[in-house]
Amino acid sequence: MISPKLVEVGRHNNIELITNSEVKGVDGEPGNFTVTLQNNPRYINPKKCTGCGDCAKRCPASAVNIINKGYNDRRATYIEYAQAVPLAFAIDMDACIGCGLCENVCLAKAISYSDKVKATEVTVGSMILAPGTKAYDPSQLDYLGYGKYPNVVTADGFERILSAGGPYFGHVMRPLDRQEPKSIAWLQCVGSRDTNRCGNGYCSSVCCMYATKEAMIAKEHIHGDLDCAIFNMDMRTFGKDYEKYFLRARDKAGVRFVKARVHTVTENRETGDLNVRYATDSGEMKEETFSMVVLSVGLTIPDTAVELAKRLNIDLDRYNFSKSEPFAPVETSRKGIYTCGVFQGPKDIPGSVTEACAAACLAGSELSGSRGKDIEVVQIPKQIDVTGQDPRIGVFVCNCGINIGGIVNVPAVQKYAESLPYVVFTDSNLFTCSQDTQEKIKEKIIEHKLNRVIVASCSPKTHEAMFMETLEACGLNRYLFEMANIRNQNSWIHSKSPELATQKAKDLVRMAVGRAATLYPMQEKRIPVNHRAMVIGGGIAGMNAALNLGKQNFEVVLIEKEPELGGFARKLHHTIEGGDIQEYIRKLSAEVMANDKVEVLLDTEVTGFGGYKGNFKTDVAVGKGRETRNIEHGVIVVATGAVEYKPKEYGYGESDKIITQVELGDLLEGKGAKDLETVVMIQCVGSRNESMQECSRICCQNAVKNALVIKKQNPDTQVFILYRDIRTYGLMEDYYKEARGLGVIFMRFNSDDPPEVKVEGDHISVITTDHVLQQKVEILADLLTLSAGMRPSDTKKLSGIMKLNSNQEGYYMEAHVKLRPVDMPGEGIFLCGTAHGPKLITETISQAQAAASRAVTFLAKPEIKLSAITAKVDTQHCVKCLTCLRTCPFNVPAFNTETKVIAIDEAMCHGCGACAGACPRQTIQLGFYNDEQITCKIDALLAGGM
């Protein structure tokens, strides 16, 4: 999943990767920082290294493989992991014996033993600190046996055991005897929520989900039955769609979730199995034996990051996370330096990606004045016209060091290629992908007037785009290129049969030549981008998105259906940290109104919609008079928000003594808690039930927040919080602890035994079962507060007009839950705030900044190039069976009711080819992959005689 991101970063023109380096100091001010770097030697020049791996194959010195947690060895000459960027090896000088073998075998001449530490400087306008996290080391917790019993592993170690690139190649085995485990126990909160043994009072936020995931994957990988038990205090599956995953693990996959904390792990010395003893909820002692125990270790800040923060004068909190304000989540204490990811606070991947975009947004708005400067612009020469020419094919066969050449007889393949139709030039290279070979290819294209190019080397997934750029750079249309993968699909898997591999390489080249002859130039349509953004929703999310776009000098139209800005937050008073929400909204809306790039339309609704990415046209009805306006804009930011659920449960509405948390917030802000003797709160009202499976994420902290206000206003008020799992994730765990410290009583109930509520005159009686004493409890309260969950705003009409997809709960869907959390599936449409899912104000702000950032990447372009790889319908032969409409995962094909034909908008088509494959009459063709271009490969294969 992370691989394409790595490749994209590695290849990006405007990203300079400086690896193996540390920031030693920063001088200057925002807009103009001078950063001093210490570049540590890697002893292998990453510009020359092709990643072929011959050095590591020959290296005689071994070292502990740290990335695999020491479960296997690596060589002293090594690459950390298969997807690493840059894909270049390094020498671990602590392990190197100085034999010189790697220098001898390296055909790319990349080895340089004399590399030294260097000091360099870079000048930048703003900085983002993303030093990441380190898993907690449980060695000091002697009672858990890590480091003593081989089959006790940490979760990050188990992650490597599950990985195909890990020590056991993805086969789940336990370290002691490499046997498949029959049962595995996960122990949660190791190094988190513990102020006694490790001082990490916070919740690491991610362990409940990763433990569940690891259990699910382990069950998939293991043949036969595997018993998985997760020992936990609270299951914190609070993210979008996480509760559904938890339920699937529990109810479908049979993962056991045990509410208990194990005291001690002991080992059976004969079998290596592990015994755990624990007290059940009822106080009964149980003993179980597991083949393996996985410690769900928490997230910590590495010492190196703490030192970096000190050098840079960045304030840290008591757990060493970067200090931030609730309304400025990605800003550090030093102006112009931003942060994201776990260094900001414990969080998962979507949260980290969102924050990364938010940090990029703020870092960029600081520099928006100089946008377009200091970047590399690729100059593309005019295209050579090849129409009417017979194919003149050039074939470049790659040795890939010895990766291909060591198995496949490359000269024989090259000679064979010469004999194929239309081939006028052949060549072979040590590394076809190296920079100097690109220059050579260009020369040969011009010299031999080549009009089709084939590279027989590795995978088009990683290299096709680069070779296509080489073609473009000498005027050849990029779609006149074809690849034959004679490495991944040949030499690597047939290394024991060189002759057959050579034969297969010839077959693959012949197929490529067959297809190359059928290729024709295709032009990528360029469409201009309208540089105005439309933001829908004027709450905290919409206002932040609009403001940040305005600050980056883009025109914004902000639409709000209510007569004033602020959204649902107008009903809220303080964040759990104490931030004044009303004051924040006042300032924020004043800033939005004052920004001359942002036009605010209040009392306004969307009534019509058309167009496509970069060129949307939206009709809106403005103000009381419902005056219609047509707005042209390039992007959309959806920020329609959410509201508090109106409970049907627990007698809500029957008594003014039964209120919601938001109403309690008003009460505490107004007359306060001085008259209250006992307050009961019930969690998960309208969440985690049959009609709303998902967790509403914010209610636990909301209850704790209000309980703290009560206790501070009136210490004598008794507060009881009836809950299912307390989900005060991340740093909010401290507030949960504070609430307990002030005497708030937390009582857990099961969903099948919910509390009973009776209105008795002036009082409310709540009957529940205390989970510890296992006894009925009757609490006499003068106020019952329901922690009502969140519901998305009613956007049915809007979604219908703009064709925006939402999930079954009604929250809008993102393009990719992990990697693209603020992009919607349709290009040019972005998403933020509670319209995406329940979240805190702090999280909403960073997501809004993230959406603005993503929108800017679109708006900053003068025009966009549409891929030529799109589907086209032959309307003459189409029978309008609508199969394509049902097949397309992006809902692009549409039946035009006026012209009565099926239309596939090329601006919206993703080029996946699903419709072309499904069309029963073959009336849909996908550019670059039309039927002839595929069948000719099969013909060419068969022509060789199987």
Next chain:
Amino acid sequence: MAEGAIKLGGKKKKSTIMDMVKEILPDGGNLNACLTCGACSSGCPATGLEGMDARKFLRMAALGMDEEIMKSNWPWMCTMCQRCIYVCPMKIDIPQLIFNIRSRRPRDQRPKGIVASCDMAMKGETLSAMGTSVEDFQFVVEDVLGEYQEAQPEFADMEAPIDKKGAEFFLNQNSREPVTEPDEMVPLWKILHTAGVSWTYGSKAWAAENYCLFIADTENWKKMLHQQADMVHELGCKTYLNTE
């Protein structure tokens, strides 16, 4: 535990036992911080006795169920091993809670045998819960030593000194050994002899039993500790070796 439903809520009770114990302990013993995770009960040797365990007991205290707490005999089953606080993520001082609840029970209602042992210890100057006198102890030690010096020539010059001034270690001794199993004293003598260290018993305040601690008789426990400390000082020993 209570019959029927536990009644909670209404007006806050004046002050519960837990409130009072919290005032005595540093950081209130973290008694309020319980996550109800059960790690304490999972590792406690007294879990399940009388249907009670550490987590439940703390819970009753937190819910202000003072009457039930005072009635329960469970606190007397705690061995004060501290396995609970060792792993408790909140470092809740359950042993101290137990101790302070024991101390709140009228002395005549505490376990009879232990009370009698404490009383016996307080009677003589040896602090022996079995009432062993200075002379008896001296006789047994010398007698046993003589036997071993004779029977095992390699230990012919082994010592078991009493009131040796300026010895490095002051060793205490549970009185069960000199009274009922005198041979059991010898292995430790041998170790100390082989290690070549200088040690001594005291003729007074040598007994190691902690019965006054177990019945939470703070006053007598304090007296005992003073007598032991005085003896160590009198002999000028540097280290007090507690064998109990």
